[in-house]
Amino acid sequence: MAPRSASKSAVPSDKVGVICRALRRAIIEQALEPGAKLPEDSLGERFGVSRTIARHALGQLAAEGLVELRRNRIAVVATPSWQEARDAFDIRIELERLVVRQLAGKLTKSQVAELNAHVDAEDRARDGSDAVSIRLATEFHILLANMTNSPILVRYVSEVAYRCCLTLSLYSRPHSSECAINEHRAIIAALVKGDEAKVMSLMHSHLDSVASRALVAPAPRRGRDLLDILAPYAEEGDGGRVVKLPKVVRAR
Amino acid sequence: MAPRSASKSAVPSDKVGVICRALRRAIIEQALEPGAKLPEDSLGERFGVSRTIARHALGQLAAEGLVELRRNRIAVVATPSWQEARDAFDIRIELERLVVRQLAGKLTKSQVAELNAHVDAEDRARDGSDAVSIRLATEFHILLANMTNSPILVRYVSEVAYRCCLTLSLYSRPHSSECAINEHRAIIAALVKGDEAKVMSLMHSHLDSVASRALVAPAPRRGRDLLDILAPYAEEGDGGRVVKLPKVVRAR
DNA sequence: ACCCGTCAAACTGCATGCAATTGAGGCGCT
DNA sequence: AGCGCCTCAATTGCATGCAGTTTGACGGGT
Numbered sequence: 001m002a003p004r005s006a007s008k009s010a011v012p013s014d015k016v017g018v019i020c021r022a023l024r025r026a027i028i029e030q031a032l033e034p035g036a037k038l039p040e041d042s043l044g045e046r047f048g049v050s051r052t053i054a055r056h057a058l059g060q061l062a063a064e065g066l067v068e069l070r071r072n073r074i075a076v077v078a079t080p081s082w083q084e085a086r087d088a089f090d091i092r093i094e095l096e097r098l099v100v101r102q103l104a105g106k107l108t109k110s111q112v113a114e115l116n117a118h119v120d121a122e123d124r125a126r127d128g129s130d131a132v133s134i135r136l137a138t139e140f141h142i143l144l145a146n147m148t149n150s151p152i153l154v155r156y157v158s159e160v161a162y163r164c165c166l167t168l169s170l171y172s173r174p175h176s177s178e179c180a181i182n183e184h185r186a187i188i189a190a191l192v193k194g195d196e197a198k199v200m201s202l203m204h205s206h207l208d209s210v211a212s213r214a215l216v217a218p219a220p221r222r223g224r225d226l227l228d229i230l231a232p233y234a235e236e237g238d239g240g241r242v243v244k245l246p247k248v249v250r251a252r
Numbered sequence: 253m254a255p256r257s258a259s260k261s262a263v264p265s266d267k268v269g270v271i272c273r274a275l276r277r278a279i280i281e282q283a284l285e286p287g288a289k290l291p292e293d294s295l296g297e298r299f300g301v302s303r304t305i306a307r308h309a310l311g312q313l314a315a316e317g318l319v320e321l322r323r324n325r326i327a328v329v330a331t332p333s334w335q336e337a338r339d340a341f342d343i344r345i346e347l348e349r350l351v352v353r354q355l356a357g358k359l360t361k362s363q364v365a366e367l368n369a370h371v372d373a374e375d376r377a378r379d380g381s382d383a384v385s386i387r388l389a390t391e392f393h394i395l396l397a398n399m400t401n402s403p404i405l406v407r408y409v410s411e412v413a414y415r416c417c418l419t420l421s422l423y424s425r426p427h428s429s430e431c432a433i434n435e436h437r438a439i440i441a442a443l444v445k446g447d448e449a450k451v452m453s454l455m456h457s458h459l460d461s462v463a464s465r466a467l468v469a470p471a472p473r474r475g476r477d478l479l480d481i482l483a484p485y486a487e488e489g490d491g492g493r494v495v496k497l498p499k500v501v502r503a504r
Numbered sequence: 505a506c507c508c509g510t511c512a513a514a515c516t517g518c519a520t521g522c523a524a525t526t527g528a529g530g531c532g533c534t
Numbered sequence: 535a536g537c538g539c540c541t542c543a544a545t546t547g548c549a550t551g552c553a554g555t556t557t558g559a560c561g562g563g564t
């Protein structure tokens with residue numbers, strides 16, 4: 001297992017990486033909604049670094065499509081159009097098809113165990129916040145991609161998955177996680193059996209059912225302070241733990 | 253024609269964008285080979301900007317997989333492994349399948365004209381350097397992607413196409429552009445006829461024929477000065493023109 | 505009451521300066 | 535001669551400072 005390889009190539013030092021991961025999580029858990037402002041100094045202050053670093057992180061996230069950068073303007077969390085959302089889902093289906101093709105019938109015991117463990121975690125999180133279960137559902141797919149050992153595939157699947165996640169927060173009705181979890185279990189089963197066609201159709205209808213749960217009415221909400229919102233994300237743990245907060249200055 | 257939309261979201265100002273585009277071109281035209289060193293100050297000096305900007309550009313290119321960044325080390329042009337190369341081609345085929353699906357039978361007259369014009373340009377470039385024809389061949393696929401009007405698809409197709417290009421420079425024997433051009437013409441024809449299946453198989457065998465032209469023997473070459481190499485790339489024109497060079501200091 | 509012009513605060517764009525790390529060459533030792 | 539250590543130039547990591555741009559708030563005019 002060498003799943004950490006995906007993020008290493010994109011990040012110069014690692015402070016940048018830390019900020020990227022934190023913001024990504026905050027975005028996909030909808031703590032930061034589409035349109036939320038991300039001023040460089042506030043971020044830098046929050047994470048205990050200078051604007052230079054915050055800026056660099058925003059650049060990376062913009063390259064991933066999670067953040068929008070306009071010259072001389074405050075960066076904002078991306079607000080994908082409905083059309084872009086559909087496009088992202090199309091691409092995602094194609095990419096996950098590739099994942100399935102490589103994985104069908106080739107999963108090792110420990111990989112199956114890992115997948116099951118993840119779905120169990122999803123199950124356990126059903127009582128918690130919607131945000132966490134959405135993130136876990138997304139990470140299931142990324143976990144699958146990781147098992148292909150293809151860094152490029154991992155990167156692309158992660159990116160579009162995050163994008164789709166962002167989209168759902170805009171256009172979808174509240175997540176009903178129950179069925180997604182069952183679908184995940186079915187996918188694992190079919191993968192183990194090596195029934196490629198079955199997995200394909202499962203995956204397709206799974207993604208489709210997620211995609212089509214959509215409305216066209218974006219739900220507006222606004223206004224908490226960035227410093228407060230990001231507090232739980234300042235350092236990332238693997239599960240959902242909140243660890244250390246670097247010097248919280250809380251100026252101004 | 254609105255092809256500029258792809259790069260806008262990823263770039264804060266535009267100096268960064270300029271450097272990115274220049275380096276991308278230098279890399280895919282093999283002026284900068286895999287493994288070539290890219291020190292921040294030399295780049296900054298060459299393009300008349302500070303290290304800060306050069307650094308930011310390198311970050312973006314690293315996110316695209318064209319450059320490798322290691323902590324406290326000089327950035328180098330990426331050297332994809334043979335396996336990564338295969339993976340990239342797999343993904344590319346899948347993505348271009350999407351492009352074809354969206355485009356088959358739906359091309360407008362002016363789009364067809366644009367495509368033909370591009371292939372004509374490829375034809376004209378056959379006498380010139382290999383580097384240029386390789387770039388043009390790659391850009392044909394990007395041009396197609398552009399016509400889907402799906403920014404996300406454009407971005408991904410561009411990225412993997414560039415990556416594949418980089419790969420070819422490592423593992424492929426010298427480009428024989430003749431057949432590629434004919435294949436491009438055939439693809440246009442089938443797209444116009446709306447024969448989706450035909451285009452698919454054409455595209456598949458086209459990409460496959462490119463991919464399988466590969467050897468496993470990387471060709472070593474080394475040593476020109478970065479400042480000299482980048483001279484023609486300092487400002488990008490659309491075709492192949494070399495325009496203005498910002499203050500060339502040529503210190504040290 | 506509403507609209508528009510002006511101005512100050514906020515924010516980004518970019519360069520530069522300083523500290524920390526690397527790796528390459530030189531020197532001495534065996 | 536070969537091998538290892540040590541020192542120093544080259545280079546990155548990061549913060550800060552200054553200049554230009556945008557925002558939005560206030561006040562006067564209609």
